[in-house]
Amino acid sequence: MSDGLVKILDGNTFVVSDDRGDIEASMTDPTGLFSFDTRFLSRWVLTVNGQRLNALSTDDLQYFEARFFLVAGTGTVYIDAKLSVIRQRAVGDGFFETLTLLNHDQEPVDVTIRIEAACDFADLFEVKDALEKKGKYFTNVEAGQLTLGYERDTFRRETTIMASEPARIDENGLTFAATVEPNGRWRTEIRVVTAFLGVGGARRTTKYGSEHRLARPNMERDLERWIADAPKLQCDWESLEDTYQRSLVDLAALRFSPMSASGRSLPAAGLPWFMTMFGRDSIFTSLQALPFASELAATTLRELGERQGSRIDDFRDEDPGRILHEMRYGEMTAFEERPHSPYFGSADATPLYVVLLDEYERWTGDTKLVRELEFEARAALNWIDEHANLQGNGYIAYKRRNEETGLENQCWKDSWDSISYANGELPGFPRATCELQGYAYDAKMRGARLARLVWKDPAFADALEHDAAALKRRFNRDFWIEDDEYFALALDEDGRQVDALASNNGHLLWSGIVDKSKARAVVRHLMGPRLFSGWGVRTLAEGERRFNPIGYHVGTVWPFDNSFIAWGLRRYGFKEEAAVIAAGILEAATFFDGRLPEAFGGYERSQTRYPVEYPTSCSPQAWSTGTPLLLLRTMLGLEPVGDHLVVDPALPQQIGRVELLDIPGRWGSVDAFGRGRVDTQARRRTRSRSR
Amino acid sequence: MITDEPSSDTSPAEAFFARLEAEPQPLLGGAHGTLRFDVTHEKTTTSWYVNIDHGDVSVSRSSAAADVSVTLDEALFDDVVTGRKNSVSAALRGELRIEGSPQLLNLFQRLFPGPPGGRST
Numbered sequence: 029m030s031d032g033l034v035k036i037l038d039g040n041t042f043v044v045s046d047d048r049g050d051i052e053a054s055m056t057d058p059t060g061l062f063s064f065d066t067r068f069l070s071r072w073v074l075t076v077n078g079q080r081l082n083a084l085s086t087d088d089l090q091y092f093e094a095r096f097f098l099v100a101g102t103g104t105v106y107i108d109a110k111l112s113v114i115r116q117r118a119v120g121d122g123f124f125e126t127l128t129l130l131n132h133d134q135e136p137v138d139v140t141i142r143i144e145a146a147c148d149f150a151d152l153f154e155v156k157d158a159l160e161k162k163g164k165y166f167t168n169v170e171a172g173q174l175t176l177g178y179e180r181d182t183f184r185r186e187t188t189i190m191a192s193e194p195a196r197i198d199e200n201g202l203t204f205a206a207t208v209e210p211n212g213r214w215r216t217e218i219r220v221v222t223a224f225l226g227v228g229g230a231r232r233t234t235k236y237g238s239e240h241r242l243a244r245p246n247m248e249r250d251l252e253r254w255i256a257d258a259p260k261l262q263c264d265w266e267s268l269e270d271t272y273q274r275s276l277v278d279l280a281a282l283r284f285s286p287m288s289a290s291g292r293s294l295p296a297a298g299l300p301w302f303m304t305m306f307g308r309d310s311i312f313t314s315l316q317a318l319p320f321a322s323e324l325a326a327t328t329l330r331e332l333g334e335r336q337g338s339r340i341d342d343f344r345d346e347d348p349g350r351i352l353h354e355m356r357y358g359e360m361t362a363f364e365e366r367p368h369s370p371y372f373g374s375a376d377a378t379p380l381y382v383v384l385l386d387e388y389e390r391w392t393g394d395t396k397l398v399r400e401l402e403f404e405a406r407a408a409l410n411w412i413d414e415h416a417n418l419q420g421n422g423y424i425a426y427k428r429r430n431e432e433t434g435l436e437n438q439c440w441k442d443s444w445d446s447i448s449y450a451n452g453e454l455p456g457f458p459r460a461t462c463e464l465q466g467y468a469y470d471a472k473m474r475g476a477r478l479a480r481l482v483w484k485d486p487a488f489a490d491a492l493e494h495d496a497a498a499l500k501r502r503f504n505r506d507f508w509i510e511d512d513e514y515f516a517l518a519l520d521e522d523g524r525q526v527d528a529l530a531s532n533n534g535h536l537l538w539s540g541i542v543d544k545s546k547a548r549a550v551v552r553h554l555m556g557p558r559l560f561s562g563w564g565v566r567t568l569a570e571g572e573r574r575f576n577p578i579g580y581h582v583g584t585v586w587p588f589d590n591s592f593i594a595w596g597l598r599r600y601g602f603k604e605e606a607a608v609i610a611a612g613i614l615e616a617a618t619f620f621d622g623r624l625p626e627a628f629g630g631y632e633r634s635q636t637r638y639p640v641e642y643p644t645s646c647s648p649q650a651w652s653t654g655t656p657l658l659l660l661r662t663m664l665g666l667e668p669v670g671d672h673l674v675v676d677p678a679l680p681q682q683i684g685r686v687e688l689l690d691i692p693g694r695w696g697s698v699d700a701f702g703r704g705r706v707d708t709q710a711r712r713r714t715r716s717r718s719r
Numbered sequence: 720m721i722t723d724e725p726s727s728d729t730s731p732a733e734a735f736f737a738r739l740e741a742e743p744q745p746l747l748g749g750a751h752g753t754l755r756f757d758v759t760h761e762k763t764t765t766s767w768y769v770n771i772d773h774g775d776v777s778v779s780r781s782s783a784a785a786d787v788s789v790t791l792d793e794a795l796f797d798d799v800v801t802g803r804k805n806s807v808s809a810a811l812r813g814e815l816r817i818e819g820s821p822q823l824l825n826l827f828q829r830l831f832p833g834p835p836g837g838r839s840t
Contacts, residue, residue, distance in 0.1 A: 182813040225813055288821035334825045338746055339802070339833035346833065362811035369807040403748045429838060 033059065038092045038119040038247065039284040040064055040296060040303040041222070047083045049096040049115045049125075050074060055148065058155055058300045061123060061187075061220065065304065065358035067155065068122065068187045068222040069176075071146035074115065076100045076129070077139055081113055091281035092247050093118040111137065111208075120247065122187070122220040129215070131208035139208060143218070144201040149178035149185050151358035152301065153366055163359075167199040174202060183362050184225040192217040254280045258320050259691045261660070264684025265704075267618040268656075274622035275656045278648040279317060283324070286331050286355075294328040298626065298649035305355045305370075307332055307377025308440055309650050311384050316591060316654030318391050319661050319691055325388040326397060332381060333404035337372050337411075342429040345373040345438075349411030351381045353435070367430055375416060375426040375438040375464050378408045379471035386474030389482070390668040393694030398482045409475050409492070412468050418458035421523055422502065424468050425458035439464060440589075441532075441567065445574060446581035447518050450527045452573030455520035462515050463532045465503050466539030472496035473540065504543045513549035515542075529553060529569035531589050537596025547600040554593060555605050562633025562712055563612045564590040570630075577630040584627040584642050587613050588651035591658040598662050603678035604706050610659040611680035611708040617656060624652040633712075664688060664700045671695055677702030681709075732758065732793075735800035736767060736778040739830060743774040746829040750774075752820065754827055755785035760793040771827070787819030802832035 035044045041063040045051045053060040053070040061069035074081060081098035088094050098113040114128040131137050148161065163180025173190040174197050193216035195202040206214040254276070261272045283293035286305060295317070296302065297309035310332065314325035337350035344367045345353075356368035367373075382405050389398050398405075418425040428434035437446055439461045447461060448454055476492035479485045507515045509525060515533050516525035533550050536542050542550060553559055558569040564585040568575050576583045590613050597606035616639040617624050626649040629640035664686070665676030673695050679686060683704035690697045729737075756767040768781035791799075795814055798804035806828050809815055817824060 183811075184813055288825055290822075334822060336829075338829035339831070340837035341805075341833040342837050343834065344805075357811055362808055362813075364805070364808050369805060369811065400749055403745065 034086055034094050036092050036094050036119050037281055037299060041119050042299060043119055043123055047086045048081050048098055049117060063222045065152045065356050066185055067150040068147060070148045071144055073144040075142045090251060091277060122222045125218045127216050128213055129208055130213050131210060134210050136207055136209050139206050141204040142201060145189055147176045147187050151360045153358060153360045169197050169199060183359060186223045188221045190219055251280055260689040263686035265682050268614055271614060271617045271622035271656050275653050278653040282650050282653060289327055289331055292327040294331055295324055295650045307351045307353050307374050311377060311380045313650040313654040315384055315387060316658035318387060319666055320657050322392050325384055329385055329401055333401050335370055336404050336407060343367050344371055345429055345434050347411060347415040349407035351377040351408060353377060367433055373428055373435040373438050375424055376467055378411050379467035381408045382471035382475050386478055391693045395482045398478055402483050409471060419460055419523060423460040424464040425460035427458035441581035443580045447526060448528050448574045450572050455526050458521055459518050461518040462507050463535035466536045466541040469496050469499050469541040470539040500541050503541055514553045528572045531565045531567050534565060534593030534596050537600050538592050540599060551602050551605055561585055561630050563616045563639050564609060565593050566630040578642060583630040585630050586627045587624040587655040591655040594659060594662040606662050607678050607680050607706040608708045608711050610663045614659060623648055624655055626652055664702055666700060668693060673698045675700040678706055679704040680706050731797040731801050739776040740778055744776055744830060745774060747771050747826060748774045750823060750826045752823045753785040754823060755788040757788060757790040758793050758796045787824050790816040799831055802834050806831055
């Protein structure tokens, strides 16, 4: 990996170490063993005869497993390679580590192997913000195991370390004394277990059970099954096949199983900071993955529904019917120094929840789940009208009530300067960004379909459709900038247009709120030189006062954003334009070995020739991982219609022949075939001539 | 069943459960199962046994086995049922001992009120 760190993970448990497998974390960097937003090991250093080891090579075997080939000695010139060490590590409720020493000499050798262990039990938020701890630490050495612990009032977290071979254990680690025969080997298995403890020391059970001290989960088989269950892609564009494989494996890695989900998973948002349930990220990723792994959507809908807001709570920005933004499990959340138990400050997750429920039914025909979640879906629809209408004009708007630790921008562009006028000024609150109105429109239309089809409530369906039509009329009047022919980014607190040109226009196409007569003008902007970089659509148009090609939400290109824009282009019949965007993003992916970053620079493609990764972006990130999947869907024109899957391909030329086999859904399993006919390069050239 | 009329010396827990029993709870429309709250005060434990049948809630004083049981201190429980403390963050602090189905508890937690003085919008 480019940063020299080795990362392995399973859901929200992950280990980040150096290329020797060692961990020497400071308070401010995200290395260590983490689980449920808490660091459970901040020091884990292996020595042999008092010496640190050198890495000969490191294999990332799977996302949950790595192997380090090491030799003793830190000399830069000469390494005594008569003794080598293989360190193999797999995540699972902490981690399992197998140490194997190989003696390559003709003489037996006595060795002292030592593992130093320590932990600061930092909350991920503390690592991010470099904050001080308020509780106290303890250490227990007993019956062949070392326990590191942290306690603050009733809050207690522990890390227990045990080994299969006899060890001398002290408060700072484990020491093994071994004799390795000529050409022989010595081996021990070490297990590191994380625990949080409740009243009276009751242990929260770990996933794999404590009775089998060294039992391992069978993650290998699980991954094989996951890949086998997904549709198979074959095409002439080899790098697309690689990107597709990478996406499937990364998506498997990002699966997170909340304690209440009985082993089912939903997509967490990204490594390392966002390995938890997010309303927006989990929903968008589930939408992207629907044709490939619809069970992610089912779990997302269930888990978010279960935790839907039910009361007014200003600290958590909670309202009845609101879908959560982010759930956290660490110390700062526990002591209400952060509001994430869960935090609800998102204005889009709630309408998107209804959108996902409907799209899920269209693919799977699972009306049972739609019936089960009727209350939640109705409450979400009700939230739009009852709790989000902060400007009193019928639009969704947001303004945080938790002014200390809540989020200012509650749309997907959630950084402080993402919503601006063309002249760079920032509007006041409440803000009604345009894409939120699109999501609301779509939620009402889709809610109406479900009401008619599943809930058998035609009156409610009629009312929703009536509301949606009125919203669409108003929106096309109030947000449309007549002179420049695009939709304003937002309405400010006085209901005036926030007039910057931004990628949000693409999400409007996706939602269907755009009048047909306005679509062509919107597409002209999306594909025009101010927004389209040659790789993809920029978050903010060149020429706006705050535009910066490496500004987080003010000029970079977000793969996820583009995948929904492509979907929107298809919705309005702009197939070839959708293919141009798909080609640009998928070509960019080849520069990142098939793993699209969260965002990359919005520089003109002809200027840099390769996409410049945004400096501190999160990787793998769920909705970037889902992007190639949604792009495949849009390029192949996959659309469920009744009990059938319609295939209507518009593919970039370089794909050649493509087949996606065994697409699961209510139709059973269907194959899609296509041939690349869209000359995306020529279309890009036309665009640059129009500058 | 709780038959006592709420009076001035009604505890917060009694008042809370009486309200739940009084009318159907749409927030629990999709839920069915049993919960038990074991509320401890010094050496004594008061057990509240809650039966949920798709929105209809009935409560009794019983320590019978339930789908999920929650053990917590009386002062905390009083705070939770009056919205002064949040049950999820209390669980993360280790102040609740939870055994059994977390789904049912997640759903039931919807019924705990928000903090007093919250601003509706």
